[in-house]
Each structure stands twice: as structure tokens, then as C-alpha cells.
Amino acid sequence: MRTILYILQKEFIQIFRDKFMPRIIFGMPIMQLIVLSFAATFEIKNTDIIFVDDSHSIESAHLISKFEGSAWYTVKATVRNYNEAADMLRKNQAHQILIIPRDFSEDIARGNKASLQIVTDAVDGSAAALRNGYAQAIISGYQKDIIVQKTGLDHFKQPIETSTLFWFNPELNYQTFMVPGILVLLISMMGMFLAGMNIVKEKEIGTIEQINVSPIKKSQFIIGKLLPFWLIAMFELAFGLVLAKLIFNIPMLGSVGLLFLVAGVYMVLILAIGLIISTVSDTQQQAMFIAWFFMVIFILLSGLFTPVESMPEWAQRINYLNPIAWFIKIIRLLMLKGAGFAEIKQIFFILLVYGSLMMTIAVKRYKKRV
Amino acid sequence: MNDKQIAIKSENLVKKFGNFVANDHLTFEVAQGEIFGFLGANGAGKTTAIKILCGISKPTSGNIRVAGFDVYTENEKIKKNIGYMSQRFSLYEELSIWENLRFYGGIYGLSAKTIRERSEAVLKRLGLEDQRNAHVRSLPLGWKQKLAFSVAILHRPGIVFLDEPTGGVDPITRRQFWDLIYEAAADGITVFVTTHYMDEAEYCQRVSIMVDGRIVALDKPTALKNTYSCKSMEEVFLKLAR
Numbered sequence: 001m002r003t004i005l006y007i008l009q010k011e012f013i014q015i016f017r018d019k020f021m022p023r024i025i026f027g028m029p030i031m032q033l034i035v036l037s038f039a040a041t042f043e044i045k046n047t048d049i050i051f052v053d054d055s056h057s058i059e060s061a062h063l064i065s066k067f068e069g070s071a072w073y074t075v076k077a078t079v080r081n082y083n084e085a086a087d088m089l090r091k092n093q094a095h096q097i098l099i100i101p102r103d104f105s106e107d108i109a110r111g112n113k114a115s116l117q118i119v120t121d122a123v124d125g126s127a128a129a130l131r132n133g134y135a136q137a138i139i140s141g142y143q144k145d146i147i148v149q150k151t152g153l154d155h156f157k158q159p160i161e162t163s164t165l166f167w168f169n170p171e172l173n174y175q176t177f178m179v180p181g182i183l184v185l186l187i188s189m190m191g192m193f194l195a196g197m198n199i200v201k202e203k204e205i206g207t208i209e210q211i212n213v214s215p216i217k218k219s220q221f222i223i224g225k226l227l228p229f230w231l232i233a234m235f236e237l238a239f240g241l242v243l244a245k246l247i248f249n250i251p252m253l254g255s256v257g258l259l260f261l262v263a264g265v266y267m268v269l270i271l272a273i274g275l276i277i278s279t280v281s282d283t284q285q286q287a288m289f290i291a292w293f294f295m296v297i298f299i300l301l302s303g304l305f306t307p308v309e310s311m312p313e314w315a316q317r318i319n320y321l322n323p324i325a326w327f328i329k330i331i332r333l334l335m336l337k338g339a340g341f342a343e344i345k346q347i348f349f350i351l352l353v354y355g356s357l358m359m360t361i362a363v364k365r366y367k368k369r370v
Numbered sequence: 371m372n373d374k375q376i377a378i379k380s381e382n383l384v385k386k387f388g389n390f391v392a393n394d395h396l397t398f399e400v401a402q403g404e405i406f407g408f409l410g411a412n413g414a415g416k417t418t419a420i421k422i423l424c425g426i427s428k429p430t431s432g433n434i435r436v437a438g439f440d441v442y443t444e445n446e447k448i449k450k451n452i453g454y455m456s457q458r459f460s461l462y463e464e465l466s467i468w469e470n471l472r473f474y475g476g477i478y479g480l481s482a483k484t485i486r487e488r489s490e491a492v493l494k495r496l497g498l499e500d501q502r503n504a505h506v507r508s509l510p511l512g513w514k515q516k517l518a519f520s521v522a523i524l525h526r527p528g529i530v531f532l533d534e535p536t537g538g539v540d541p542i543t544r545r546q547f548w549d550l551i552y553e554a555a556a557d558g559i560t561v562f563v564t565t566h567y568m569d570e571a572e573y574c575q576r577v578s579i580m581v582d583g584r585i586v587a588l589d590k591p592t593a594l595k596n597t598y599s600c601k602s603m604e605e606v607f608l609k610l611a612r
Contacts, residue, residue: 002476002479003476005476006473006476006477007473007477010462010465010469013464013469014464017465205463209426209454209460210454210456210460210474211477213425213426213456214449214474214478215449215477369425369428369445
């Protein structure tokens, strides 16, 4: 026990004497939360649109004015020629083209089916889908106006009226969704990168030999090496939660204690992965590359940016092994839905078993004698 | 020599890396309190052998006992009884002199009081009393090596292994370093030292010379010089290593 204290003392002196580490510990959460949460948004606030108006009628002017009135649209130009519009789309001068054909107005007047064409730049597929949705919504609003006009009814009655409620994030606030996930990334990076690299650094410098030749037990060394990062990660989580509340007013509906319990178990798993990485690499560079390799896969599949449910079957299967996916799921349930232990019990035990398994492998792999 | 007096006993120590034989049937004994020079050119297999004796590398075969313990099964017991100063610098550069002494004393299980007393003695002996809070990084190499040696014997081990402790150190500091070695030996610590400097070989009570993984000579320096009719250990070494 005393031995562990001496190791801890040394580790903390080294961590806080390093120029780099305190900046990472305090700077990283602030940067990540603020920059990522504000920047990584999927909302499309502006669409530049071009009209190809072959109709030149009151109806087409009316439709265009609907777009002009929308806060989501900036009308870039109204041109006569489709090629001109297409050219502008190619040059990234606009996101969308609405083509109003010559007989648009006549078709409406005669009660034929009038047609329109929307062309959207779909390099970014999800943005294109959103923009298409916006255009459809405006057009269908316009459609209603026509029906009201034609039937002469002041108030158009729809056979079905839908009322929509958004639970758990009523304002569909993107940050509410993102911030808990970013907190998970934060503490995961802490464990996988820093703890792993810390051990490899001793290999690189050669001090590990001096440790291996001493009577320090393997378990003492590993606890002494990992515990500081476990504590720092818990601190990071607390610090991040406070920032999340102060800056973004993210709700914390569930129990904070439960969140820290889960995080404590989760960090054992993450640190075990960090330790395994350190046993297979000889330099900090190697450790960094291996950690990045797994980190990128874990993050992209985690459901932080895109829903896990919409991923292909095989990707969802990989996610069974993805600690970040599990914890993001739990933290969202806890913070946004106010889940209790019963609701997260299953995932909690998965993390517990997974963590113990990986830690066992990590400790087995770490050898004092080669 | 009876068993109690033997600090290190190696019979047919073999270490292979794949097909490469790094240590080829090394057989030698080192008596308690002896200064034993383990000489050889670069790549002769000295460091490999030292790592095996220290319990951080497994031998391929051979009967080896260090401080009375078997290297295969009791290597953790060996570690309590030895000190080791590796070829690579082994102190923590970003820690102060004092913090390094405290850490290494702590992991060898010394009491806080003992650590304090012995650290003070080390600082006094090395004339570093007013530098106790200086980061090790800022010390000249020679001082670092003397400090590393003092740290390696802080827990008063029965045997200390020194792997090229004076590499890159100026002649005066090397002399001072050997004073420290003699003091340790006078306290009863067995010193097992590798070196490239043949003047240092003369300071040893007995030396072995390794060539390509094998021990080709083992005796007192004076006896070796007689056997090979050379004036200095340098000549002996060149004759054998060639």
C-alpha cells in the first residue's frame, strides 16, 4: 500500500510539472465542449436558392415570395435559363434550384396537375435531405393557399390534423443532444491516450527497467499508473458537467451519483484498453497511432453524430464492442431522460463485465520480465 | 568458498534470441563483497547477461543463483536484494534530486525516516545539499551518474549491478565514481560492473572478458596480464577480443 502511495506521489508530480498536461486537463474540456458543441451542428440555417422561372406569372411570383419570406432561404438569383442556374450550383454559388415550368400558371388555372422541379446540391447528403424538406414544406404551404383560393373557403379544413410533441428535448436543441456525448469523448481520450502514453514514456526513456528490477509488484505499478488518470477523468467529467450546465443549460434529469458510478466502471474499461495499447507499443508514437485507430472507429460508430439504428447490421454488431457507444447511450438516458438504475442496468453490467475482462487481459499482458 | 559467501553463481547460462546465441554457456562465480568486472566489446552480450541476473530477462537455460535465489522461480526475491544501474539513465529528469531519492527509497519499502536519513547522507557525500530541489535534468552527466549509483544502493542491497556506469563521463568524475564503488564494496556490497574503460578494469578484483557471447578469460587483472604477457589490461583485452 505504501508503495502505491509513493508511485502516486511521483505520478502526480510528473503530471502537474509537465507543461503540457495541465493544459490538456483544463483546456481540452473547455475547447471541446465549446467549439464542438457550437460548430458540429446539423441544423441548416441558410440555403441559397436560384429560381428558373419560365412561367413568369402571378402564381410563380407568389411562390417565389414565399421563399423570400422564409428565414431559411436567401434568394440568390432568378434566371431564365436552366443551364445558367446549373452552372451556379456547380460553382458552389447556390445550394438549390427551383424550376417553375412555362405552363405552371395555366395548369393551376385549368385544374391540371402543375409540376415543379427541385434540384439540390447533394454532396452533403444529410444537408441535401434537410434542404429538400424545407422546400417541400414551403411548396405545400403555397399549395394550401391555392386550395383556399379555389374552393373559396376561408379556412381550409384538412381531414387529418397532426399535433407533434418532442419529448426529452422539446426545442430540438442540437447541443442538448451533443454535449453529453462530447463529455464521453473527453474522458475516453483521457484514458486511452494519456494513460497509455504515460506508461510507454517510461519504456522510451528507460526508467521502466529501473522499475522492473525493483520489488514493485505488477499490481502496484499498474494501480499507481492508472489511478491518477482515473481520478483526472472523474474530475474532467465533473468539470465538464458544470460547464455543460453553465454554458448550454443541459438538463441533468437523472442521478449524478449514478452517472459517476457508471463513469467509474467505464473508465476501468477505457484504462484497460490504454494499458493494452501500452503493452504492444514501444514508443509514444506507436501508442498514439494505435489509440487513434481505435478511437476513430469507436467515435464514428458511437452514435454521437449519426444514429446507431440507421447503421448497417454489421456496424451495429461492431458496436457491441464499442465502449463509447455504450456510454453515450447511458449518459443520454441519464441526463436527458432521467433514467434510473433499472433502465440502465443491462448496459451497466455489460460495461462491468467488459471492463473486468479487458483489465484482466491487460494485467496478464503486462510483464516485468521478458 | 562456501555457499554463503557466493553472491552470484552462474553455471552454463545460455540466452538465445531465435538462432542468435547472445550468451553461450557462461560459467562464473562472484564472491560476496567482491568487485567483479564484466568486460567485453559492444555487442558481446554483457547487458543481456546482466538483465538475466537482475531477473528482468529469462535465461534460455543454465543454473543461475543470485543472492542465494534461483533466477527462474525466485526472481522477485532477488529484486529485493539487488540494486541496478542501467546503461540508460534511470532517474526521473523532471523530478528533483530529493524526489528521486524519496521515490526509489519508497518503492524499496524503506521507512520515511530511513529515506530521510539516507538521502541526507547521500546529498552530503555528493556535495549536493543545496541542490536537493534542483531537477535532475539540470545536473551535469557525471553528477547524474553518481546520483544514480547512490540511488541504486539506497536500500543497501547485497549486490549492485552497474551496466557501463561511466559511459561518457570525464576522467576525474570517473575517478570519483570509483571512489563511491570502493566505499560500497567496503560496506560489504558486491559490485558487478561492466565497462569499456580498461583503466577501470584494473580497479576490479577479478574480471571476466566476453567475446561473442562467451567468456574467454576470467581472473585477477595481474594474473591475466601475466598469462598473456601484457603490460596493461588494455593490451590483454585487444589480444583476446581481436
